[in-house]
Amino acid sequence: MIFLVLLRRLAEMVFVLFSISVLVFLIFFATPGADPAARIAGRGASPATLAAVRHAFGLDQPLPVQYGLMMKHLFITQDLTSFVNPGQLVIPAVLQAVPVTLSLVFGAAVIWLIFAVAIGVTAAALRGSVIDRSLMFLAMAGVSMPVFWLGEVANLITQARFHNTVLFSWVPALGYVPLTQNPLLWFKSLVIPWTVLAVTYIGLYSRVLRANLVEALTEDYIRTARAKGLSERQVIFRHALRMSLITLVSMFGLDFGALVGGGALLIEVVCALPGVGMLTYQALQNLDLPFIMATVMYGAIFIVAANTVVDMLYLLIDPRARGAR
Amino acid sequence: MLLDVQNLSISFRTPRGLLPVVEDVSFQLAESEILAIVGESGSGKSLTALSIMRLITDPNAIITGKILFKGEDILTLKEPAMRRLRGGAMAMIFQDPMTALTPVYTIGAQIVEQIRIHTKLPTWQARLRAESLLAAMGIADAQQISRRFPHQLSGGMRQRVMIAMALSCSPALLIADEPTTALDVTVQAQILELLLKLRKEFNSSILLITHDMGIVAQTADRVAVMYAGRIAESGATGDIFAHPMHPYTAGLLAAIPQLHGPRINAFSAIPGAPPAPHEKPAGCAFAPRCAYRIAVCAERPPLLHGPFRQVACFRAGEVA
Numbered sequence A: 001m002i003f004l005v006l007l008r009r010l011a012e013m014v015f016v017l018f019s020i021s022v023l024v025f026l027i028f029f030a031t032p033g034a035d036p037a038a039r040i041a042g043r044g045a046s047p048a049t050l051a052a053v054r055h056a057f058g059l060d061q062p063l064p065v066q067y068g069l070m071m072k073h074l075f076i077t078q079d080l081t082s083f084v085n086p087g088q089l090v091i092p093a094v095l096q097a098v099p100v101t102l103s104l105v106f107g108a109a110v111i112w113l114i115f116a117v118a119i120g121v122t123a124a125a126l127r128g129s130v131i132d133r134s135l136m137f138l139a140m141a142g143v144s145m146p147v148f149w150l151g152e153v154a155n156l157i158t159q160a161r162f163h164n165t166v167l168f169s170w171v172p173a174l175g176y177v178p179l180t181q182n183p184l185l186w187f188k189s190l191v192i193p194w195t196v197l198a199v200t201y202i203g204l205y206s207r208v209l210r211a212n213l214v215e216a217l218t219e220d221y222i223r224t225a226r227a228k229g230l231s232e233r234q235v236i237f238r239h240a241l242r243m244s245l246i247t248l249v250s251m252f253g254l255d256f257g258a259l260v261g262g263g264a265l266l267i268e269v270v271c272a273l274p275g276v277g278m279l280t281y282q283a284l285q286n287l288d289l290p291f292i293m294a295t296v297m298y299g300a301i302f303i304v305a306a307n308t309v310v311d312m313l314y315l316l317i318d319p320r321a322r323g324a325r
Numbered sequence B: 001m002l003l004d005v006q007n008l009s010i011s012f013r014t015p016r017g018l019l020p021v022v023e024d025v026s027f028q029l030a031e032s033e034i035l036a037i038v039g040e041s042g043s044g045k046s047l048t049a050l051s052i053m054r055l056i057t058d059p060n061a062i063i064t065g066k067i068l069f070k071g072e073d074i075l076t077l078k079e080p081a082m083r084r085l086r087g088g089a090m091a092m093i094f095q096d097p098m099t100a101l102t103p104v105y106t107i108g109a110q111i112v113e114q115i116r117i118h119t120k121l122p123t124w125q126a127r128l129r130a131e132s133l134l135a136a137m138g139i140a141d142a143q144q145i146s147r148r149f150p151h152q153l154s155g156g157m158r159q160r161v162m163i164a165m166a167l168s169c170s171p172a173l174l175i176a177d178e179p180t181t182a183l184d185v186t187v188q189a190q191i192l193e194l195l196l197k198l199r200k201e202f203n204s205s206i207l208l209i210t211h212d213m214g215i216v217a218q219t220a221d222r223v224a225v226m227y228a229g230r231i232a233e234s235g236a237t238g239d240i241f242a243h244p245m246h247p248y249t250a251g252l253l254a255a256i257p258q259l260h261g262p263r264i265n266a267f268s269a270i271p272g273a274p275p276a277p278h279e280k281p282a283g284c285a286f287a288p289r290c291a292y293r294i295a296v297c298a299e300r301p302p303l304l305h306g307p308f309r310q311v312a313c314f315r316a317g318e319v320a
Helices: A002-029 A036-041 A047-056 A063-076 A090-125 A130-144 A147-161 A183-216 A220-227 A232-263 A265-270 A276-285 A289-317 B045-053 B079-085 B107-118 B123-136 B155-167 B185-202 B213-219 B237-242 B247-254
Strands: B003-014 B017-029 B034-038 B061-069 B090-093 B173-177 B205-210 B222-227 B230-236
Touching (some): A002 A289, A036 A047, A063 A289, A090 A130, A090 A183, A090 A232, A090 A265, A090 A276, A090 A289, A183 A232, A232 A276, A265 A276, B017 B061, B017 B230, B034 B185, B034 B213, B045 B173, B090 B155, B107 B155, B123 B155, B185 B205, B205 B213, B213 B237, B222 B247, B230 B237
Parallel strands (some): B034 B205, B090 B173, B173 B205
Antiparallel strands (some): B003 B061
């Protein structure tokens, strides 16, 4: 039973990934005016050079063959090289960037979940009060601040203006230190990016959670829970919050997948973290097609995988979904 | 006397001013007695029930009067003391069993949760007790059912689960708010029979809230008829059914469909509709719909009077 579900999921994943790869390939290789050879050869290259480049990179072959070759180099032989820096292997570069992005997103996710649950539950428990309203105002402010702007402001404060004060003298220079090399420095260098990335999500999640909890608290089963003699705290945590988790978990899975899949691009660029987002950003800047292809495929794999995990978790936390398929 | 409600009034603060929903309601409930509170929707019967459990959470509600439970006024109890009563000495079952259970926990876990609040039983013993309760509710294969989730059970089954849960800590008072309204007719009869059986076995007093005179006739020892937030008439079930003294009660009884004889349209038995709380007349709230009304009815509300049989009507003796 569960095996069949997984198998079907896997087939769906393969189909989605195939479609994405074709789409991305067509956008960069077959869009009118998008001649990869012209970009590789550089500005003002002679027709002879262009032809040579075209032949050297296999760009004179029919599109399906080109697509097949790229997929073969990407997935089977895994020796796809950059168009911009000839000889640079794509796959190892991506694999090297993954731990950076994972470190960033994991830490931020821990922070945003803890704060969002704390704020959402507090606001819902004190609904209608001044505390509720001010928390929700702060959350709205958090959602409204774009991450790249907040990141720059944080950098300005911690790296420049107040770097020499007691408050921020511990903040290391921008960049990434691997966890295996120096755990303390890893932590220190990520605290600011984690916080900056988490702010938007704390705002969003706490607002969604509060709305969910307030709605759940009007349900009949909450009245039953109260009638059983549970305290308000038990009612909220065991019954209302448990029900709201169903929404929150599916939201979290998708956001987490999207961020690990490259959605953390802005914060990575602002905080100079060499993650997958940064790699995508650089590849897009000089239109390095193999890199674009690889990072997009990596992102797609992650998002589709996150979706699958969410669906599985859904079955775990909502018994009503189990019988439904 | 197990429960003694004295001059209970419930009103709500609204932008339009105070909205009186329940006014000056008094009634008593003895040990192992079944009292039915009958009324149309909006008559304040459910709010009365909820106020006994102190489950009215609306911060704009104002509750006055006394609710003496075993001689103690529960309206003045502190919240922790009230929590010990709720689900322990007094329990409540609700109208719609489809939504009254938390969807993500098994039946057994939800009953165990209540047992564990009020007793010191370890989980495994609470689990056994939950299963034996389910079996006592006429659920075959209780052990299996206790592992199911609410959505896997029918409405009748869920109401049995609700009753099992309510009885799990042997409450002295069971409040049943329209326990059969959401169920099929055949299941209705089973649930009512179950309630009657339980009164004998568990010796609980039952406060039955309903709008159905048929259910009252089958189950209740005494009846209190509510209209627009006040008690119109109360007394022993047999007396009320044989000789209704309030025109409203008489109308309700006339509206019961008969098996034999001419068919009556239940909705035309009493013309008009009850007044909304903010539109209540100065006099008797039923006067605008009443065939017996006289001049004084519009001037002041009639008082509930009488020792065993209480009626709030100026012409109580003349209704036949």
